[in-house]
Amino acid sequence: MSVKIRLKRIGKKHKPIYHIVVADSRSPRDGRFIEKLGTYNPHTDPPSTVLKMQDAVSWLMKGAQPTNTVKSIFSKNGVLLKKYLLEGVKKGVLTDEESHKKFDTWYKFQMKLDK
Structure with missing residues (x-):
């Protein structure tokens, strides 16, 4: 299916x-x-x-x-970025903290662009 x-x-x-x-x-x-x-x-x-x-x-x-x-x-909402970062954590390329930090950085940048 x-x-x-x-x-x-x-x-x-x-x-x-x-x-x-x-x-x-x-x-x-x-x-x-x-x-x-x-x-x-x-x-x-x-x-x-x-x-x-x-x-x-x-x-x-x-x-x-x-x-x-x-x-x-x-x-546009960051779902694909979040998936990409979690796959990096799963493979051992990133730590969980690094992935959260990268996503937060992207999110703050997006909020500045929306204003």
Whole structure:
């Protein structure tokens, strides 16, 4: 069974809001899903995202494949960086403290850019 992390469309006509969900690749776009990881609203300026980062990282570590759009959302929110750093810890390249320090540095830099 292939597991995907993808968007599930909800909302009104011409005003979509999306749930970021983990689903079996064979299920329909708005059908059954395994777990809801967050929401994405493209109509705000800038687009707003609410994510459960730990759950998203754990699904990526288990091998779930994000779609292109979800991969972009994860990249902007630091989920892919967190996964990359945790893989470094797992391989012994980094310590846990170093990975947290690198992620915090990136996060502070992103907050400065958003202002």
